[in-house]
Amino acid sequence: MAAATFARKSSLQAALRYRVPWRSIMVHGASVLIILWIVLPFSWVVLTSLMTEAESLSVPPHWIPDYITFDNYLAFLNPDMLGTQRLVGGGAALGAGRAMLNSAIVGLSVAVLNMIIGSLVGYAFARLNFRGSSTLMLIYLATRMVPALAIMVSLYLIFQTLGLLDTLLGLILAYLTFTIPYSVWIMASFFRAIPRDLEDAARVDRCNWINMVMRVLLPVATPGLIACAMFAFMSSWGEFLYALLFTSTLNSKTMPIIIAGFVTDVNTSPVLMNAGGVLAVLPPLVLALIFQRLIVSGITAGAVKG
Incomplete structure (x- = not known):
């Protein structure tokens, strides 16, 4: 009898001690929903690109293609293979090759200029003590909050006056504004995290300022430079x-404009x-996978130590 009572008390105490991990369940559930929100649309894009034109427009629609074909990619890269798709919105592919080249030129130019300008100005904010530096940095960051529509008309009039409309240089200058x-901000925070002892040691070795920056500071700040370059490239590419x-x-048209051109007044070519x-996503995706460690370390070092 006593043993049975003790067993019931033990089981009751164990039940009271056990709590349903609602917080963990909610966090994991929210994570799954966010992943599905991101993955499902992109999965539909990839699977639809592997269908034929007729299959993509079938009713009812279906996710999995009955027959996987890569003709859409070949037609996108080689417009001579378009055939009748020219008449149903596929004519935009005629400028796809030039658009990819334009996107690459603009993206790489913006990335390189961001590394150069960001490192020079960031070093000035990190090492030069001048009046109003904090206020000026806040003004720099505040410009990121200005909507693109607010300065679009001004930029258009300036580019029209300077003859920069419909040029790659005009696009590059426009992307540099944001x-x-x-x-x-990233490079200033990163340079603040670098000990001044490195600069003092370089000066002891009779290293001038340019050599000190090129041979000492920039190699240490490589993660920050990569993070800036990747952010600039992705922002301008898409x-x-x-x-x-x-x-x-x-x-001067870039990939997003060419892709939007597949939607016409007559018809649309979804495939x-x-x-x-998919082709537009691949370059930034590959670069992000290659430099992901440097990107993460650059952003976290600049955000935490700065």
């Missing part, structure tokens, strides 16, 4: 609004549009 402030406003011919979307 990428430079972030690069300056930007749509400025590219739509400031470009009008194939000489070619999605194939172009």
Whole structure:
């Protein structure tokens, strides 16, 4: 009898001690929903790009293609293979090759300029004590909060006066307006985290300022430079609004504009549009996978130590 009572008390105490981990369940559930929110649309884009035109427009729609084909990618890269797709929105692929080249030129130029300007200005904020430096940094960061529509008309009039409309140089300058402030902030925080002893040691070795920056500081600040370059490249590679406003011919149009061109007044080519979307995602995705460790270390070092 006593043993049975003790067993019941033990089981009751164990039940009271056990609590349903609602917090953990909610966190994991929210994580799953966020992953599905991101993965499912991109999965649909990839799978649709592997379908034929007729299959993508079938009713009811289906996710998995009955027959996987890569003709959409080949037609996107080689417009001579378009055939009848020219008549149903596929004509935009005629400028795909030039658009990819334009996007690469603009993205790489913006990335390189962000590394150069961001490192120089960031070093000035980190090492030079001048009046109003904190206020000026806040002004730099505040420009990131200004909507693109607020300065679009001004930029258009300036570029029109300078003859920069429908040019790659105009796009590069437009993208620098919203990428430079972030690069300056990251590099200033990163340089503040670098001990001054390194600079003192370089001066003892009779190293001038340029050599000190090039041979001592920049190698240490490589993660920050990579983070700035990747942010600038991704921001300019997929930007749509400025590219739509400031470009009008194939000489300067970028990938987002060409992909949007698959939606016409007559018809839409979803398979070619999605194939172009997948190809547009690949360059930044590959770069992010290659430099992910440097990107994470650059952002965290600049944010935490700075």
